[in-house]
Amino acid sequence: MNFCSHCGNPVTSRIPDGDSRPRYICDHCGTIHYQNPRVVTGCLVTHGERVLLARRAINPRRGYWTLPAGFLENGETAAAGAARETLEEAGAEVGELELYTVFSLPHINQIYTFFRARLTGDRYSAGAESLDVQLVDEAGIPWDELAFPVITETLKCFFSDRAEGNFRTRSFDIIRPPPRTL
Amino acid sequence: MNFCSHCGNPVTSRIPDGDSRPRYICDHCGTIHYQNPRVVTGCLVTHGERVLLARRAINPRRGYWTLPAGFLENGETAAAGAARETLEEAGAEVGELELYTVFSLPHINQIYTFFRARLTGDRYSAGAESLDVQLVDEAGIPWDELAFPVITETLKCFFSDRAEGNFRTRSFDIIRPPPRTL
Numbered sequence: 001m002n003f004c005s006h007c008g009n010p011v012t013s014r015i016p017d018g019d020s021r022p023r024y025i026c027d028h029c030g031t032i033h034y035q036n037p038r039v040v041t042g043c044l045v046t047h048g049e050r051v052l053l054a055r056r057a058i059n060p061r062r063g064y065w066t067l068p069a070g071f072l073e074n075g076e077t078a079a080a081g082a083a084r085e086t087l088e089e090a091g092a093e094v095g096e097l098e099l100y101t102v103f104s105l106p107h108i109n110q111i112y113t114f115f116r117a118r119l120t121g122d123r124y125s126a127g128a129e130s131l132d133v134q135l136v137d138e139a140g141i142p143w144d145e146l147a148f149p150v151i152t153e154t155l156k157c158f159f160s161d162r163a164e165g166n167f168r169t170r171s172f173d174i175i176r177p178p179p180r181t182l
Numbered sequence: 183m184n185f186c187s188h189c190g191n192p193v194t195s196r197i198p199d200g201d202s203r204p205r206y207i208c209d210h211c212g213t214i215h216y217q218n219p220r221v222v223t224g225c226l227v228t229h230g231e232r233v234l235l236a237r238r239a240i241n242p243r244r245g246y247w248t249l250p251a252g253f254l255e256n257g258e259t260a261a262a263g264a265a266r267e268t269l270e271e272a273g274a275e276v277g278e279l280e281l282y283t284v285f286s287l288p289h290i291n292q293i294y295t296f297f298r299a300r301l302t303g304d305r306y307s308a309g310a311e312s313l314d315v316q317l318v319d320e321a322g323i324p325w326d327e328l329a330f331p332v333i334t335e336t337l338k339c340f341f342s343d344r345a346e347g348n349f350r351t352r353s354f355d356i357i358r359p360p361p362r363t364l
């Protein structure tokens with residue numbers, strides 16, 4: 001951030017009075033520009049014994065398999081955002097959403113929420129950000145070709161909970177060193 | 183948003199190619215400025231049979247009782263942010279955090295996460311944003327003087343689950359009409 005988005009003058013980075021962290025501050029109009037983590041929301045869609053996976057058409061991790069998910073928008077509930085992303089990326093309409101996993105990824109300033117959901121109807125198809133969409137059973141999960149740790153962890157929980165007949169909402173922290181810059 | 187925070191030129195609001203929502207776009211440097219919900223994170227702190235409430239020293243809802251909570255910062259897990267806010271607002275150190283309630287408040291573009299936590303040690307005191315901090319038992323909860331619906335709902339769940347001896351993570355949507363402007 002270099003300029004104030006309110007008045008267009010240059011900003012400086014310093015700790016405001018009564019705060020403990022540096023913020024971008026506009027000394028012209030006084031606006032303090034806070035920067036906060038973003039929420040990514042998605043669905044683990046089931047249809048009978050199978051779950052819906054999408055193969056990523058975009059980077060990062062193009063070609064790897066994922067659960068449909070994307071950034072929560074203003075004005076949306078986390079569940080509504082998860083259903084929207086599922087429709088956009090996997091062409092699938094879903095219902096009966098239940099919060100299932102919540103992840104903190106502080107190294108990339110993200111919170112993930114995944115909902116268990118049921119496919120309503122039997123249509124699904126690759127959206128613009130997907131190369132392919134498939135319903136796969138547990139034996140067909142491409143564990144070595146999953147896109148992100150949050151996907152692997154959510155699927156592991158799901159098959160474990162399903163075997164026990166008891167689904168419960170779970171929360172995880174995924175801690176990584178910050179990305180190195182040269 | 184009026185100006186590009188990257189290059190300082192004026193932005194316009196329109197739907198980018200391949201998108202479905204209007205965004206602030208800088209036609210000079212090409213930056214698309216996404217705006218997303220923020221996460222508020224806090225703790226329901228227990229000490230024996232009692233829970234820790236803080237009386238707000240700031241608006242909105244100055245004078246009303248709340249659970250310590252505030253905006254999640256970049257680089258933080260939701261649990262670490264909840265513990266930090268509890269220390270800042272209620273002078274209380276906590277441990278054994280477990281995700282308990284998750285709320286979507288789309289009318290104000292917020293996601294709330296509350297963690298059950300235990301007071302470690304027995305110190306607590308009002309921080310700069312609190313008028314008072316008290317450990318209260320169930321009979322002492324000021325139900326008519328709670329600051330926000332997310333506080334009321336989290337406390338109701340807690341006493342109900344405690345009576346049943348079974349805590350589980352829950353998710354809620356709080357739907358309100360958007361604020362009216364004159």
